[in-house]
Amino acid sequence: MDEALLRSLTPQVLAILVRRGADFAAAEDAVQDALVEAVRVWPADPPRDPRGWLVTVAWRRFLDAVRADAARRRREDLVDEEPGPGPTPSADDTLRLYFLCAHPSLTPSSAVALTLRAVGGLTTRQIAQAYLVPEATMAQRISRAKRTVSGVRLDRPGDVATVLRVLYLVFNEGYSGDVDLAAEAIRLTRQLAAAIDHPEVSGLLALMLLHHARRATRTAPDGSLVPLAEQDRGRWDTASIAEGVRILQAALACDRLGEFQAQAAVAALHADAPTAEETDWVQIVEWYDELTRLTDSPVARLNRAVAVGEADGPRAGLAALAALDDSLPRHTAVAAYLHERDGDLTTAARLYTEAARKAPNLAERDHLTRQAARLNTRADR
């Protein structure tokens, strides 16, 4: 059975139910039930019209739920005047669902969970496993999110930036369970790009594709991190890179630069370099200048300091770093790297150790500890 097809139909089916007058929360539950049913029935008995099948089953489930709740007269009326098949859902319907699930009244974790379920068609259990929380907790998070947005009207367009932030969060979570969240984020961003013509949507999609292309080379078989300069570039996914570059170029041609396009441009320059030594660091610095102008993000400034260190030498990088708040995440790690490049191995080793203590994740901590150990055990001490 084609699970990707099944899941890609989720937002359309949900939109049809909402259009027929079902409230969002009940419709969403009904669509989930229909998806579960499809997984059970389709392998033996595939429907000719998958979407029609899902709409029929979901609508029936919705009606069952309404009938079970006979006290709610308004919905009973709805049952009596059962509508016809209804209009075909448009790209706008899908788009409204994205906006609703990323609504600013939701916390980031709630928006992520609701998007994965209502737009992505993942089950609560899959989402819970991906985020390593109990299923009951995730179920509550989702039903709370649905309550939060239940009063939001679906007819007004939202701010696409809120949707992009949610998709970026999903992508960045990587893959910890059975569900590949990075791949899922790419699928959802692709679907969004098909529904709306916006250079930042393209920028985010390009960014994801360009990073995804390097994924297999970012970790060694033992799980340790492989820095960009040491990755086996022959194993980068060239098709994914080509697609990312093409999408980015089309987006940049619109001349409406945004943070995701600028980040994707940096990723494209890395992807474009046949060897680490051939990286065009001068251009990368320019893109980080654009990025800091657009976002004033401290992380962008930190990355800029690294790029300056490569383009103009470690002293210049350290000077750029000195202007930044040293409590920034990874500030110490960058300082260690630049000091090592500058030949001050004793300071570098001390800073690597300090950076390891502050590392936000295990793989980075181990990587930084190894770097410190490498310098501490060198032959010429």
Add this chain to the structure above:
Amino acid sequence: MAKYLLLKHYRGAPEPVNNVPMDQWTPQEISAHIQYMNDFAAGLEKTGEFVDGQALAPEGQWVRYDGEGRPPVTDGPFAETKDLIAGWMIIDVDSHERAVELAGELSAAPGAGGKPIHEWLEVRPFLAAPPTVTECPH
């Protein structure tokens, strides 16, 4: 979306404000305390932030490897062990501020006289999986 451990200590934490040992509370005060903890966990589940909660026995053993083919060596428990963990709550929250807010709430659990214990809780972030985007240039 980050996980935090809220750690309770039998020993090793700074002294709480309402520092009366539990065996000197009234039975009603003990019930009220347990009810508060249960309600707190239930509340976390409702907000979609609960991951785990466990309590540990106060006494355990120390164990270490003693070489090929030999049984592990055991020792203790030691009365002088400074840091003795009583239990934990694991939460999955949107921010560090939220983790601190929840720890503060948990620390308000009632003790002797029905007054908050003001117990010191240790808030420790989990080391997560590395993010997809952040490249590591060093």
